[in-house]
Amino acid sequence: MTFNLGLTGSIGMGKSTTANLFAAAGCAVWDADAAVHRLYDRGGAAVSAIQTQFPDAIIDGRVDRQVLKGIISKNPKALTVIESIVHPLVAQDREGFRRTAEADILVFDIPLLFETGGDSEMDAVACVTIDAETQQKRVLERGTMTLDQFLHIRQKQMPIKEKTERSDYVIVTDTLDHARQQVGVILADIREKIANA
Structure with a gap:
């Protein structure tokens, strides 16, 4: 059995880094x-x-x-x-x-997963999150967009509170180690579900 996990979150919340953690743990990741x-x-x-x-x-x-x-x-x-x-x-x-x-677990890294209705194709959804201040700091530190551009993009995305409420798993990306630990817990849970299916 293959398990389809949607991975989402808003801009600057650590989704790409988290996708890499899933890949390092043996999942196949589509970006x-x-x-x-x-x-x-x-x-x-x-x-x-x-x-x-x-x-x-x-x-x-x-x-x-x-x-x-x-x-x-x-x-x-x-x-x-x-x-x-x-x-x-x-x-x-x-x-x-x-x-x-x-791979037993396929991870679909899709920023607008809920906005496009893609969550209906997934067995579960994991959402990355971080506080708004850290989110803004991360995006602006990349040097690829202005504050206005960032605010415009964030305004077009579904509020993170709604995304986390609709998700099966929530990953707080405050530190890399904490994110890695949460990914491990999620994969153990999913693999247990696969084993019992």
Whole structure:
């Protein structure tokens, strides 16, 4: 039996680091953001469809995410068009992983898991969380976005309180050791469920 675990959380809460902890513990991990990068890269499945709609977004044979962001900010309808291209391709990529991954526990690292209804495809959901102050500090320390951009993204995401309430497991990412310990507890619980299934 294979167990499908959704992993989610809001921006800057330690989801990628936690996904790596699951991978180190023997789980197979599928990363939604990495899938989009593959689709946008040279030869990626989304390139020609996006080129048809937004030719300016293709630079050197790949989708330029910065140009795409600019197009979306000028034309809000563009996001709907892009999502209609990308979402089915991401779902295809996810299914390919599900068919070929060789592990008892498959972890699906999906930032907008609840927002997109992806939780319905999971056997359980784990949500990472941290206090708002630490979250903001982590994001701004990356140096990839302004405070306004961060607040805009956070506002679009489901409140973390609601995400944690809807999740089967909650992982507090205050320290790496604490997160690793919680991942261990979750995996022991899941493996016990698999053994008793």
